[in-house]
Amino acid sequence: MRFVVANWKMNFLSGQARDFCEAFLAGYSPSPSVTAAVAPPFHLIRPVADSLRSRQVRVFGQNGHAEPNGAYTGEISMAQLQDVGCSGVILGHSERRQLFGETDDALVAKVKAARDWNLLPLLCVGETLEERQQGRTLEVLDRQLSILARTGPTPLWVAYEPVWAIGTGLRAEVGQIREAHAFIKSRIVTLMSLNFGPVPILYGGSITPENFPELLDIPEVAGGLVGGASLDPAKFATLVKQA
Numbered sequence: 547m548r549f550v551v552a553n554w555k556m557n558f559l560s561g562q563a564r565d566f567c568e569a570f571l572a573g574y575s576p577s578p579s580v581t582a583a584v585a586p587p588f589h590l591i592r593p594v595a596d597s598l599r600s601r602q603v604r605v606f607g608q609n610g611h612a613e614p615n616g617a618y619t620g621e622i623s624m625a626q627l628q629d630v631g632c633s634g635v636i637l638g639h640s641e642r643r644q645l646f647g648e649t650d651d652a653l654v655a656k657v658k659a660a661r662d663w664n665l666l667p668l669l670c671v672g673e674t675l676e677e678r679q680q681g682r683t684l685e686v687l688d689r690q691l692s693i694l695a696r697t698g699p700t701p702l703w704v705a706y707e708p709v710w711a712i713g714t715g716l717r718a719e720v721g722q723i724r725e726a727h728a729f730i731k732s733r734i735v736t737l738m739s740l741n742f743g744p745v746p747i748l749y750g751g752s753i754t755p756e757n758f759p760e761l762l763d764i765p766e767v768a769g770g771l772v773g774g775a776s777l778d779p780a781k782f783a784t785l786v787k788q789a
């Protein structure tokens with residue numbers, strides 16, 4: 547099984563999302579061996595879920611709060627994500643970590659809350675350029691994954707997203723991806739005893755239809771988390787087809 551997830555970030559108004567869904571569905575045919583998902587901004591979750599559900603495309607949140615409700619102005623809970631049609635949620639994206647101060651501690655509670663509300667967490671991990679240059683990539687991945695020792699076993703997808711490859715047009719090299727993915731897999735096996743079956747490990751960072759086939763050839767890569775290219779319906783449909 548391969549996985550392709552679109553992260554729309556803070557893009558699209560209603561009409562643009564409607565146009566995207568129409569154009570994407572025109573070029574997309576569901577396949578039993580590929581799971582496709584779209585993570586729209588909050589105000590578009592319901593219409594996108596309504597439009598894509600009948601074609602087995604899943605809808606994810608881009609973030610969720612650990613508490614089910616309460617005085618958390620500007621936040622959305624896992625319960626609310628589930629209520630509007632999400633079946634999963636991206637957690638720990640580097641933009642959340644870097645721009646909004648999301649910590650590993652906060653992610654423990656978020657992963658548990660996602661599990662409680664039957665949302666599949668897509669946990670993002672990855673090193674900055676500075677950390678890579680300092681030879682600390684595996685140490686950083688280890689720290690980010692160690693939250694799984696505190697969440698307990700849970701169904702999970704993981705995305706390896708080197709921060710320096712996100713939105714930059716710089717793609718990690720095959721050897722770098724293989725090393726990171728193999729390390730992530732070995733840590734997950736240890737931390738979670740794989741009670742819930744194998745955890746797919748996606749790559750993310752400047753994926754395009756031009757480079758995705760080479761990435762999919764890497765045995766450790768189960769698919770992609772796509773930002774920029776996922777805003778173009780024809781490109782996203784091509785990526786899903788390639789998977």
Ligand code: PEP
Nearest residue numbers: 712713750751752773774
């Ligand atoms: C992302 O934001 O998760 C991402 C991978 O972005 P891009 O594809 O634009 O690098």
